[in-house]
Amino acid sequence: MRKPYVLLLPLLLFLTLATPARAADNGSWSVYPVSSAVAARPYFYVSADPGRTIEDKVVVANKTDEPLTFRLYAADAYNTARDGGFAVKSLGEKMRGVGAWAELPKDRVTVPGRATVTVPFTVRVPEGAEPGDHPGAIVALDERVEQGDGGVALGVQRAVGARVYLQVGGPTLPALAVENVRISHDQPLIPGLGDSTATISYTLHNTGNVTLAPKVELKASGLFGRTLLTRDLKKLPSQLLPGQRVRLTERWRDAPQLDWTDVELTATAKGTEESAKASFVAVPWLVVGVVVAAIAAGVWLVIRLRRNPLGARGTARQAPTDPQSKVGQPAGG
Structure with missing residues (x-):
């Protein structure tokens, strides 16, 4: 029986941020x-007005000893939902930018072992194209499925893409938003007997038409404006592409265990700044429960005593039952 496989995403794309002179x-x-005539380029960075055509060339290098055949295609780029990393759409997905505008002379190329093949391509920017950044990539996909080990083999297709940073001429608008700030708070039932941790989640949204390198500052304040925390956040996408959202x-750690806390997130990038706030109440619920129970018991006792004020002292002494007075009766009578 053949082992089933799972096709992932359906491929893994190795599109790490290139540093100068690295492919x-x-x-x-x-x-x-x-x-270029000046130096090696780590990626394509081109600009054109609507209606113009760009011509360039991409190199595919085979580092193995055997010939390899690749499927070539152009793709739009996006930020991954998990960490905001740079990724490109898979073959067959709907393309709206570079993936739709780039044209390759052939969709497959075979590269001999330890050799390179240079492939020309064009990008035709349509009339009416929206101004701003349109990132994408020229991708070389190995269509073979590599099976992993184990009872259920894991099938993977691999691909590598050269990034394309295309800027269409026209007005540019850098704009950034912080959305849907949520706070979950975990703390011990009894203050001081355990750790208190707050998890702050938020959405960073590029609402403009240019790629941004965002920075986010976290500030937390307690009652009476006391500063509890100031921090520059590190887990951010290095590039937030136009229109993209990242959660x-x-x-x-060591969040307050008894306080009213206001949290403010301020996101900045070149030419834009935006803030959003959220609050949470840090309360030791076990202590609160005990206090509430004690207050409730006290109120119940007061109400009972008011309804029956003599209940704790017994009954009053009864008056004599003989209505006749003995005043004036003769002695011994």
Whole structure:
């Protein structure tokens, strides 16, 4: 019986942020722009007005000893929901930018072992294209499915893409929003007997038309404006693409155990700044429960005593039952 496999995403894309003079690479093959007359380019960075056409060339390098055949296609880029990393759409997904505008002369290329193949391509920016950044990639996909080990084999297709940063001419608008701030708070039942942790989750949304490098500052204040925390957050996407949302979380250890806490997140990027707030009440619920129970018992006792004020003293002494007075009766009579 053949082992079933699961096709992931359906492929893994190695599109790490390229540093100068480094190509996108997974160890077996790499994809990068053809070198310019000045220097090697780590990625494509081009600009054009609506209606213009861009021509360029991409290099696919085979680092293995055997020939490899790749499916070539252009794709739009997006930020992953998990951590905001740079990713591109899979073959067959709906494309609206670079993935729809780029044209390759052929959709497959075979590269001999330890060799490179250079492929020209064009990007036709349509009339009426929205101004601003349109990131994407030229992707070389190995269509073979690699099966893993184990009772249920895991099937994976691998791909590498050279990033394309296309900017369409026109007005640019950097804009950033902080949305849906939520706070969950965990603390011990008895103050001081355990850790108190707050988890702050929020959505970072690029509402403009240019790529942003966001920074976020977290501030927390308690009663009477006391500063409890000031922190520059580190778990952020290095590039937040236009229109993209990323859901992020930040843990606050040693959060207050008895306080009214206001949390403010301030996101900044070049040309834009936006803030959002949320609050939570840190209360030791076991102590509160005991106090509430004691107050309730006291109120019940007061009400009972008011309804029956002599109940705790017994009954009053009864008056004589003989209505006749003995005044004036003769002695011994």
